[in-house]
Amino acid sequence: MQTNFTAEQLADPHVATSEKILRKCVHCGFCTATCPTYVTLGNELDSPRGRIYLIKDMLENGRPADAEVVTHIDRCLSCLACTTTCPSGVDYMHLVDHARMHIEETYRRPFWNRLTRNILAATLPYPSRFRIALRAAALGRPFAGLFKRFKAFEPFGAMLDLAPKTLPKASASSKPGTYDAAGERHGRVAILSGCAQPVLKPGINEATIRLLNRLGVEVVAPAGEVCCGSLVHHMGREAQALEAARRNVDVWLEEVEKGGLDAIIITASGCGTTIKDYGFMLRLDPVYAGKAARVSALAKDVTEYLATLDLPQQEGKGLTVAYHSACSMQHGQKITMAPKTLLKKAGFTVRDPAEGHLCCGSAGTYNILQPEISAKLKARKVKNIEATKPDLIATGNIGCITQIATGTAVPILHTVELLDWAYGGEKPVAISNLSTKMPA
Amino acid sequence: MTPIHEPLSEEAAARLVMIAGLSATPFSISGGGTRSLLPATDGAEQLSTRGLNGIVAYNPAEMTMTVRAGTPLEKVEAALAENRQMLAFEPVDLRGVLGSSGIPTIGGVFATNASGPRRFVAGAARDSLLGVRFVNGKGEIVKAGGRVMKNVTGLDLAKLLAGSHGSLALLTEVTFRVLPMPETAVTIVVSNLNDAEATAAMATAMALPVEVSGAAHLPESVRGRFVGGALPDGAATVLRLEGLAASVSVRAQKLADAMAGFGTVSQCDAGLTQRLWREIRDATPYADGTSRPLWRVSVAPTAGQQLVAALRLEAGVDAFYDWQGGLVWLRMESDPEAALLRRYIKAVGGGHATLLRARPDVLAATEIFQPQTDAVTAIQTAVKASFDPAGLFRSRMTG
Amino acid sequence: MDQIAFLEPRPAVLSRRREIVADLLDLLPEGCLVHEPRELVPFETDAFVSYRRLPLAVALPETTQQVAAVLKYCHRYGVPVVPRGAGTSLAGGAIPQEDAVVIGLSKMSRILEVDFANRTATVQAGVTNLAISDAVSADGYFYAPDPSSQLACTIGGNIGMNSGGAHCLKYGVTTNNLLGVKLVLIDGTIVDLGGKALDAGGLDLLAVVCGSEGQLGIVTEATVRLIARPExxxxxxxxxxxxxxxxxxxxxxxxxxxxxxxxxxxxxxxxxxxxxxxxxxxxxxxxxxxxxxxxxxxxxxxxxxxxxxxxxxxxxxxxxxxxxxxxxxxxxxxxxxxxxGATGRIADYICMDGTVPLGQLPHVLRGTAEIVAKYGLRVANVFHAGDGNMHPLILFNANDPEDAARAEAAGNEILKLCVDAGGCLTGEHGVGIEKRDLMRHQYSEVDLAQQMAVRAAFDPQWLLNPSKVFPLEGRPAA
Structure with missing residues (x-):
């Protein structure tokens, strides 16, 4: 559609990028239909097309962000369902990223909102701090209801709700080091240790390392790695995000120098989407642009990598798995078939819940910052999943696991935990009570 | 004897109406006069389309035909048949049940939205109507719609005029869509079902991907009066399939298999099928030479049998069902029981009943069309005035 | 593009803007009225993005009663109303105007009843076209009209425009598959037209409501025909x-x-x-x-x-x-x-919608190519050939006003060509704002006057979507 930017405005590379994105939008409205917030709230302002228009208006007029725009951009889950739907190829992700940067630079949030976001940004990306925070949450849980009675404190209530009642012990696998291939080595990969995931579900990376090792792949967990930066990136805190990205780029490229890497394996698709975007995020950094692009090219979701290994078909297990495709997996990274194909090969019956394109409401810190919408989406997701009458749920993102687990009694696991079991590993504890037809 | 006007051209008709407007002479519009629900009273003069005769354009390759309103239906159908085409909606011929004489016209077909058995899947007359020319109550010649299949340019006045029973304007020309005639047709007969079972059987048939193009239930009381009693004994639930011979036989087998669970299944060949559905279309069992009240009732398909069951407890009724049960041909023993009928229609979820036949005095005293809510009546009145501000065109539909 | 005029905003309405907003806030639940100037911007257009007008406010009612309340209010104070479904109109049917309250049906998106025995679905107007088929497909049914925007467009919008689609060749367009509506009249009266019974009891008002582009009332619920899916x-x-x-x-x-x-x-x-x-x-x-x-x-x-x-x-x-x-x-x-939408990858476009008799297809395709070449533009043709409903997409650069003007002029010539070939201006997208000023090419003054008289029978003050469909000159005095 038509845009109105001056040459001066377009000299800003961020504006120039956004202008190109906006020019592709023909305002057809297809995106509204698959947008979780539009189908929940029924207001175009809370749809991709509405947000695109709000952003366009704000950028064209060179205006600081205001409370209205912020409200609607904040409600965006960044699930990117719109990008999958868009026939015109509008790169909504980078447009909304730009808008969030602009908001962060030009808008002063109300005190409690600022505080919440600061706490999240200072805690979640750091496993040790996150662990302490979760311990504290266990003490705070009785106050969750109290928090929820005040609008400004709602996020704290949501946090307390989400915090697990018990925490697994700190895992050995979150420690840097090299995990050797069993037998002949066919490949070498790095694994992203992550920030929240090793605290909440260390078993995921443990299973990944065990499985890859058995398949003849050496796995290295490099020292010095930090959070991928996704969390602060989605808050518009670009400097912080880029700092994290640069640090990881250095760490991984050093590893490439040392022993070569076939891939950087990521077991949380939310992180994968961001790392695959490092090339774009650092495009304006002359020192890092090329390096970041290399890293993005090496980044692979664990299922994406496993799909290249040609795993054998296993005997049926008599278990029905509802596969929940995380938004970052299906929309962010466009990985749709690999996880299901792997699960089928591993002997599971795989079901696709209805409305699979809709977000579960987790979306990074969304379930904390937008608890009401998030709760509605969770309920809708759980209803659709349970309608497939599954024995268990598989997904590829820690955020979804935490979110969905609070809404259903059906066990939910990471896809790779099931694959590890199917290909010689222990049965996951979470489903130890499920009977299978598998030979003991 | 009221004067009968038969203008020979659209211009003449327009002039006639304009002049009549000056003296506020009311008209009662007719075509062949075969569907008249009531002779004009209140001093209205007859305005007939019979003089507007002839096929204006027929393009078989485009499946459209343009015809002057007073053209006899049989002439239209003959022209179509030469190209193995037809009117998809099977216009009902009311001469039998009304005991009327005369030649049905194409204008009358559309003005009364006269549709037969295929209506519930292929649409009514109004759904085939693409465009019209008409003379409104101001004596203006107006065109609406066009001659292409898809046209949303402006308000769809053509469809509004369909079924308006001469209350809004004098149709002078109609353009409509036609369809290829099916190569063959068969009827699957399921015998001995009661009305409720038949309703369930018909719903099941409609859920199958076999393209049923006629679904009627002929209770025991009327079955023998169809096709000279050639249908098997007991009530007959009849399901028509049409199309290419090879395809019809495959679908017939599928349908017969699915219906076997409901009752004894038999099949009518193409010849008997044609005759049977024509008689269903024209309600032949009620072409009985009497003036016993005859209603044409339209309700939701599953509601038809509920309605009849309820009425049976309070009045002498004879009925059969078309349109998967949603069209009820209802003959009353003596009184039309309009109030009772309309109360029950409301009770089964709504719909409407049109009184087609009764003794003249009863007809005159009964609301023959379904009464509308006040709000809808108000719009109808305003719409009527937008076509015919002086109220020249008298019709039972809008008063 | 600025060739097409909108009605001048009514000063009496503009001057009461704050009161109107305050009153509407009282009539609607929280979160159901958009009125902050910046929040109104995204509602200034639909998928006919060449034209834009800010509305006075946007009401997003949740019930038929709320729709009625807003209409009654607007009727009382002479405030124009522009109905909006998903805003996917290619003809600008949902583009507002400065003195109008937009009534958006997007919050009314529930499927109310599916009745397989009678093969009907009753839905709120904001339900998307595809959602109906999705809701019944597991049971082997579908809703036939399938406009290309079916993923997003609403059934209310489909009724407003009498939408078609690719599969209408066999199954007909919206009007052939619509059994009944709940319609709110401009004065707030709620009426039910049609229902599960076929045909109409009185005048077939449903037939004229379907395709009336939101000028006769606002549809809040619809009962549509379901069809068993073929083998x-x-x-x-x-x-x-x-x-x-x-x-x-x-x-x-x-x-x-x-x-x-x-x-x-x-x-x-x-x-x-x-x-x-x-x-x-x-x-x-x-x-x-x-x-x-x-x-x-x-x-x-x-x-x-x-x-x-x-x-x-x-x-x-x-x-x-x-x-x-x-x-x-x-x-x-x-x-x-x-x-x-995919055309957006390479250029801006406007999409024509003329229908021609089948025999005229080659002639009109040739003529279209000539017209577009004359204006130095490019065209992509993608359309429903079986019913002669053409969709030339005229490609242009929206950031170049001259190019945009050429595209608009070329589009007008193409549509006139369609009419001259025995066809019509629009087969399924509706007249909207886009084709309004071409109406006289297809209809005579008398033809238009009759349509406008019927329109006025429903809305004598011309408050509903008033800038659309009928040329601004020659309208009857309200």
Whole structure:
């Protein structure tokens, strides 16, 4: 559609990028239909097309962000369902990223909102701090209801709700080091240790390392790695995000120098989407642009990598798995078939819940910052999943696991935990009570 | 004897109406006069389309035909048949049940939205109507719609005029869509079902991907009066399939298999099928030479049998069902029981009943069309005035 | 683009803006009225993005009663109202005006009842077209009209425009599949028209409401006809060296009494655009492509296809490609249905919607190419060939005002060509703002006056979507 930017405005590379994105939008409205917030709230302002228009208006007029725009951009889950739907190829992700940067630079949030976001940004990306925070949450849980009675404190209530009642012990696998291939080595990969995931579900990376090792792949967990930066990136805190990205780029490229890497394996698709975007995020950094692009090219979701290994078909297990495709997996990274194909090969019956394109409401810190919408989406997701009458749920993102687990009694696991079991590993504890037809 | 006007051209008709407007002479519009629900009273003069005769354009390759309103239906159908085409909606011929004489016209077909058995899947007359020319109550010649299949340019006045029973304007020309005639047709007969079972059987048939193009239930009381009693004994639930011979036989087998669970299944060949559905279309069992009240009732398909069951407890009724049960041909023993009928229609979820036949005095005293809510009546009145501000065109539909 | 005028805003309304907003806030629940100036901007247009006007406020009611309350208020104070579904109109049907309250139905998106025995679904007006089919597909049914925007467009909008779609060749357009509506009149009166019973009891008001572009009232609920899904359906691709050959083939197929469920046409630019988006496997070395879909049992489809292939052979068909799987079929349709949006990848566009008699297809295709060439523009043709409903997409650069003006002028000429060929201005998108000033090319003053009189019978003050459909000059005094 038509845009109105001056040459001066377009000299800003961020504006120039956004202008190109906006020019592709023909305002057809297809995106509204698959947008979780539009189908929940029924207001175009809370749809991709509405947000695109709000952003366009704000950028064209060179205006600081205001409370209205912020409200609607904040409600965006960044699930990117719109990008999958868009026939015109509008790169909504980078447009909304730009808008969030602009908001962060030009808008002063109300005190409690600022505080919440600061706490999240200072805690979640750091496993040790996150662990302490979760311990504290266990003490705070009785106050969750109290928090929820005040609008400004709602996020704290949501946090307390989400915090697990018990925490697994700190895992050995979150420690840097090299995990050797069993037998002949066919490949070498790095694994992203992550920030929240090793605290909440260390078993995921443990299973990944065990499985890859058995398949003849050496796995290295490099020292010095930090959070991928996704969390602060989605808050518009670009400097912080880029700092994290640069640090990881250095760490991984050093590893490439040392022993070569076939891939950087990521077991949380939310992180994968961001790392695959490092090339774009650092495009304006002359020192890092090329390096970041290399890293993005090496980044692979664990299922994406496993799909290249040609795993054998296993005997049926008599278990029905509802596969929940995380938004970052299906929309962010466009990985749709690999996880299901792997699960089928591993002997599971795989079901696709209805409305699979809709977000579960987790979306990074969304379930904390937008608890009401998030709760509605969770309920809708759980209803659709349970309608497939599954024995268990598989997904590829820690955020979804935490979110969905609070809404259903059906066990939910990471896809790779099931694959590890199917290909010689222990049965996951979470489903130890499920009977299978598998030979003991 | 009221004067009968038969203008020979659209211009003449327009002039006639304009002049009549000056003296506020009311008209009662007719075509062949075969569907008249009531002779004009209140001093209205007859305005007939019979003089507007002839096929204006027929393009078989485009499946459209343009015809002057007073053209006899049989002439239209003959022209179509030469190209193995037809009117998809099977216009009902009311001469039998009304005991009327005369030649049905194409204008009358559309003005009364006269549709037969295929209506519930292929649409009514109004759904085939693409465009019209008409003379409104101001004596203006107006065109609406066009001659292409898809046209949303402006308000769809053509469809509004369909079924308006001469209350809004004098149709002078109609353009409509036609369809290829099916190569063959068969009827699957399921015998001995009661009305409720038949309703369930018909719903099941409609859920199958076999393209049923006629679904009627002929209770025991009327079955023998169809096709000279050639249908098997007991009530007959009849399901028509049409199309290419090879395809019809495959679908017939599928349908017969699915219906076997409901009752004894038999099949009518193409010849008997044609005759049977024509008689269903024209309600032949009620072409009985009497003036016993005859209603044409339209309700939701599953509601038809509920309605009849309820009425049976309070009045002498004879009925059969078309349109998967949603069209009820209802003959009353003596009184039309309009109030009772309309109360029950409301009770089964709504719909409407049109009184087609009764003794003249009863007809005159009964609301023959379904009464509308006040709000809808108000719009109808305003719409009527937008076509015919002086109220020249008298019709039972809008008063 | 600025050739088309909107009605001058009523000063009496503009001057009362704050009061009106305050009153509407009282009438609606929290979160159901958009009135902050910046929040109104995204509502200034629909999918006919060339024209834009800010509304006074946007009401997003949750119930029919709330719709009625807002209408009653607007009626009382003479405030124009513009109804809006999903805002996907290609004719600008939902573009507001400065003194108008937009009533958006997007919060009314519940399916109220599915009745398989009677083959009906009753839904709120904000339900999307595709959501109806999705809700009943597990039981073997579908809702037939399938506009290309069916993923997003609402049934209320479909009724407003009497929308069509690819599969209307066999199943008809919205009006043929609509059984009843709940309609709120401009004074707030709620009426039910039609229902599960067929035909109308009195005048067929439903027939004139369908396609009335929101000028007769606001539909809040609809009862539509469901159809049992055929046993199978198979799209087949036919590639030709020229558009004329493809056009002539379509006319001959229909002329032979064969009515496939859909016949879609794409020319080379359209094929390239759609293939780039959907990777549907369209043949790339042809100038024109027909997607012909047949349905029924395997035997029926084979028989029908054999006849079509034989006819296509007479028109020098170059490629015949039968689709091999359901996935492939889905991709073929995904590409076709995304054609307009996918065009956005290469240029801005306006989409024409004229319908012509089938025999005129080659002539009009040629004429379209000539007109577009005359203006130095490019065109992609993708349309419903089986019913002659053409969609030339005129490509232009929206950031170049002269280019935009040329595109608009070329579009007008193409539509006049359609009318002159015995067709009409719009087959399924509606008149909206886009084609309003061309109405006199198709209709005489008397024809238009009659339509306007009917319109006024529902809304004597001309408050509902007043800038649309009928040329601004020559309207009856309100």
């Amino acid at each position: 199978g359906a198979r799209p087949v691709l036919f590639g030709f060296d020229t558009s004329e050959e493809a056009g002539a083939c379509v006319a001959d197929v229909i002329g032979a009494g064969i009515i496939p469920v859909a016949i879609e046409f794409m020319d080379k630019p359209a094929i390239e655009i759609c293939e780039a988006f959907a990777q549907a496997g369209y043949p790339m070395d042809v100038e024109a492509l027909l997607i012909v879909e047949v349905e029924g049992s395997e035997a029926e489809m084979d028989a029908m296809l054999a006849s079509i292939i034989e006819i296509a052979g007479r028109h020098g068909v170059k490629v015949v490609k039968e689709c091999q799987s359901a996935t492939e079929a889905a991709l073929i349709w995904k590409g076709r249905k995304s054609a307009f």
